[in-house]
Amino acid sequence: MAVTIRLQREDFDAGAEMARLVGGRTDIGAVVTFSGICRDHEDGRGVTAMTLEHYPGMAEDEIARHVAEAQSRWPLQGVTVIHRYGRMTPGDNIVLVVTASAHRDAAFAAAEFLMDFLKTRAPFWKREEHGGAASWVDAKESDDHAARRWTAATSGRGRR
Amino acid sequence: MKLLYFAWVRERVGKADEDVSPPAGIRTVGELMDWLAGRGEEYAYAFENRKVIRAAIDHTHVRPDTPIADAREIAFFPPMTGG
Numbered sequence: 001m002a003v004t005i006r007l008q009r010e011d012f013d014a015g016a017e018m019a020r021l022v023g024g025r026t027d028i029g030a031v032v033t034f035s036g037i038c039r040d041h042e043d044g045r046g047v048t049a050m051t052l053e054h055y056p057g058m059a060e061d062e063i064a065r066h067v068a069e070a071q072s073r074w075p076l077q078g079v080t081v082i083h084r085y086g087r088m089t090p091g092d093n094i095v096l097v098v099t100a101s102a103h104r105d106a107a108f109a110a111a112e113f114l115m116d117f118l119k120t121r122a123p124f125w126k127r128e129e130h131g132g133a134a135s136w137v138d139a140k141e142s143d144d145h146a147a148r149r150w151t152a153a154t155s156g157r158g159r160r
Numbered sequence: 161m162k163l164l165y166f167a168w169v170r171e172r173v174g175k176a177d178e179d180v181s182p183p184a185g186i187r188t189v190g191e192l193m194d195w196l197a198g199r200g201e202e203y204a205y206a207f208e209n210r211k212v213i214r215a216a217i218d219h220t221h222v223r224p225d226t227p228i229a230d231a232r233e234i235a236f237f238p239p240m241t242g243g
Contacts, residue, residue, distance in 0.1 A: 036243055052242070053167055055235060058219035083242065095243055115243055121221065123235075124242025125167035136168050139239035 001071055002078035002100075005063050007054060009086040012096050021078045021098050028077050030104035032111040034097045040090035042137070048129045052085045052094065055123035059083065066117045070099070073113070074106035081114060083124065113150055120147040161228070163196075165206070166237035169213060172206035182228075189215045190224030192234065206236075214239060 002021060006012075018033045038050050067079050078100035088094060095118060099110040118124075126137040164177045186195050190210070197207035207213065215222050217231045228234060 054242070055164070055166055055216070055219075055237070058216055058235065061219040062221075119243035120240060122242045123166065123216070123237065123240055125238060126241045127167070136238065137241045139241055143243075 001076055002080075003064075003067055004080040004082075005060055005067065006082045007056070007059055008082065008084060011084070011093055012082045014093070014096055014098075017080050017082065017096060018098050021080050021100050025077070027102065028100045029102045030107040031078075031098065031100045032104075032107040034095075034111050034115060035093055036095035036115070038088045038090050038092045038094055042128060045130055047090060048131055049087055049089045050094075050129065051087045051127045051134075052083075053125045053127065054083070054085045058123050062122045063118070066114055066121065069117075070110045070113055074101065074110045076101050076106060076110055079110070079114070081118070083118065083122070085124070116143070116147040116150060119143045161231050162233045164233060164235040166235065168238055169206050169236050172202060174202050187227055187229070188224060189217070189222055189226050189228060189234070192228055193224070193236070196236075212239065213237070 014033050014035050018031055022028050022031050040047055063081050067081065070076060070079065076099060080096065080098040082096040084094055097111050097114050099107045101107040120143050127134055128137055162177060162179055165173045165175065170176050182192060182195050186192050193207050193210050193213065196203050213236055216235045217226060218233055
């Protein structure tokens, strides 16, 4: 399987990354591209910028573990995960997940699985700016809930 | 062993990393947090609500009852908010 995992300060081009994953191959029947983008509001409050801190080394390892997990659950032909760090302003790309498979169900499910785990298990922390003030973003129960459903769905199989 | 701090844990402790040699009686991640909390005001503040703080040993998430004996690098941080 073609796996690309990158952490970077720079922007990415979702279309170019998708083209790179599927280019020259004829066995891929479905590709899902998810982009997470910095938005200008959160809980009714304006967001003027956001800084993403990460744990270098562990972030790559943790993403790789979840990509391997996705690979064991679905027949995937390729996965690309790019996560940015540093300061971003509304409209900027934050994260990219591209999953490729022969059929769409595996590509959709794997992309959703990877995003749910990026939100709750990958060591990244967001600090939002609201005009002059800044605050660390609190983890959301809805994100934990979204990640837990993947465990619940396979509880009989025994996850690692 | 090397300790790393991230996000508001880092801000409260006032540093991103340090080398420490905890006493022999400190055997688990939870005991290490208790010991750190007693090292001064900034540590007490950083570790005041130990239940919300997450830990990793050598890049892997761990629970408070995990032994620290073989750890090279232990990180403490708030719940993650990436993606």
